[in-house]
Amino acid sequence: MTSGIHHVTAITRKIQANVDFYAGFLGLRLVKRTAGFEDAGQLHLFYGDAAGSPGSLVTFLAWEDGSPGRVGVGQPSEIALAIRPEAIGFWLTRALTRNVPMTGPAQEFGEPVLRLKDPDGIIVKLVGEAGVAGPAPHAVPGIAPDDAVQRIRGVTILSGHPAETAGFIGRHFGFRPVAEADGIVRLAGEGGDVLDIRDAHGFWTAAPGTGTIDHVALRAPDRAAVDAAAARLAAEDAGGTNRHDRTYFYSLYVREPGGALLEYATDGPGMTVDEPLEALGRTLFVPGHFNADPEDIRARLPQFSLPGEERMTERDLPFIHRVHRPDDPDGTAVVLLHGTGGNETSLLPLGVRIAPRSLVLSPRGRSVEEGHPRFFRRLSATVFDQKDIVAEAEAFAAFMEGANAAYGIDPERTVFIGYSNGANMIAAVMFLHPGVVPNAVLLRGMNVLETVPAADLSGVNVLMLTGRSDPYGPYAADLEARLSAAGAAVENRLLPAGHDIGVADFEAARDFKRGVVG
Incomplete structure (x- = not known):
């Protein structure tokens, strides 16, 4: 033997x-x-x-x-x-x-x-x-x-x-x-x-x-x-x-x-x-038995450099995160915030497809619900932990300050894309920390702040993508109104969808990104 x-x-x-x-x-x-x-x-x-x-x-x-x-x-x-x-x-x-x-x-x-x-x-x-x-x-x-x-x-x-x-x-x-x-x-x-x-x-x-x-x-x-x-x-x-x-x-x-x-x-x-x-x-x-697009799988996997190759060192920042570096960068960046049940890899395939030449930054939410990361806790389906939102929004603002410096991100050429809980976090950050988010795509977003502070969002561009049959869809209009009242340029587009993300979301987000930062 x-x-x-x-x-x-x-x-x-x-x-x-x-x-x-x-x-x-x-x-x-x-x-x-x-x-x-x-x-x-x-x-x-x-x-x-x-x-x-x-x-x-x-x-x-x-x-x-x-x-x-x-x-x-x-x-x-x-x-x-x-x-x-x-x-x-x-x-x-x-x-x-x-x-x-x-x-x-x-x-x-x-x-x-x-x-x-x-x-x-x-x-x-x-x-x-x-x-x-x-x-x-x-x-x-x-x-x-x-x-x-x-x-x-x-x-x-x-x-x-x-x-x-x-x-x-x-x-x-x-x-x-x-x-x-x-x-x-x-x-x-x-x-x-x-x-x-x-x-x-x-x-x-x-x-x-x-x-x-x-x-x-x-x-x-x-x-x-x-x-x-x-x-x-x-x-x-x-x-x-x-x-x-x-x-x-x-x-x-x-x-x-x-x-x-x-x-x-x-x-x-x-x-x-x-x-x-x-x-x-x-x-x-990529093993063939997954019947998956190799590019989507590639986007989810951590990148690395062999000895002697050019590299970008990942920094120790307040949020665990993944950085995806394009082969041919155009100087733009996309920041992805996942929904409940997701993590820092969930939206990477979407982000890379939307912006193949952008640096993509994807953090993991730090609050946990039934074992799943979120960006803030919820107390019921439509009631949210306000102290947690405020604390995590402040931490996220600090995270972005560090990430911009560490990874050479130009804030004015950055688009934030969030889904569900991630979209709601982006909206909260816009109100609580104006200036952090210049451009945003909010997939199935709603307002989660019980008290919305006065904020000057002049010059901020926002695309809201709301599902026609999404049970949370009726709450989107309130967020649209509050963003507009603060001075943001907002479009709330109603899609023939539920709470899930589809091709129409991808196409709309891609076109928005091209329109605001190239």
Whole structure:
């Protein structure tokens, strides 16, 4: 039975910091970027050696600004990468000069080990393995080929049932016990890859989230081996399994008795099935089973820059937000405010289509209702928390001041587009903080302020798009009247729609944007 590690998959909160660490600091090659196979709105990056070889791949699901998880029982806790033993000094110096958190070197199972922490707190061990030689080490400026990461050395799994975990992996995936020390049973595959099963009995259980390792994938020679493993697992009644064609490999998933998720993945067809070797990692792949427009998916995914590429650093501002940079900017900007049940990615496809050459800024509301972000709380369908509106409007005004400076946004060439709760927030900001919003498209908007302050909105342009059958539609006229009385140029256009957004909204917003800022 062929045995070894195919890849390791973890979860990151900030994709740019992740790229900077794995491609910039460690010198791994970005060999694939895809939309998630389970969730198209989730970016998935694959790092590896120069050829994207099985056994070198470390992959990350991007839960941008997602909640941290908890490392615990039933989960991998460390990734080990193999380097030549004599390269330990190079990496020690590199970590010290780059301010990368580090401990060691120390000896583990007779090998020198340097422990690092990536930006999410995941432990990455650099292990000096005697005689190691990866198939295609990726050397980059500042890292000589002899110092480069060669391949994956191993993974540590925390198990409350270490004997059962080790036996399960041995029976079904061909690893064998080779050593034991300090509460760890070391299993080895045919190629020398190791799985360290740490006895974590009594430790807290794992919780999914950013900064955790989701699963380790073990190597299968071909599809027949995966199907045979599925039959063995079923015969043993080992629990639920599922099989998937992941384009680059075919695999099954199963949980071992200690709870850790394992994948069994074929070596082929490999990373070059849809990109030539020299261009690996340059093109975003969108799985076809979503039947979605790739451009809409692309708009939702976080952007990043590889080392040496021009970049825009995201700033720490009062609202979690997403910035979408166009390839050919025209100096305009669009600010998107989502409705209830949405988030900072919800309106990005609409915004990018309305203004393909604009910088698009999309914040996430900070109030929460039944688990969903909003820009302010509501007490009933048409009664709203006035203190929350005032406080969040002030915070949003400060957010825009910081965003304008950080991202080079020209306020006079900016259009704010809000839907439902987001539209209502924009309207409230116009009255409470005149001057912040010069141009606005309000999709299904209404007035939410019980006391509307006097405001001079002269020179402000507003397009209201109201659904004829929208249950909140009758409230739009009051907002239109108040904006007009304050001096804004307002058009309230009635559309044959309900509370949902359609093609007519897109076309009207696009034409409005072109008319007021180009």
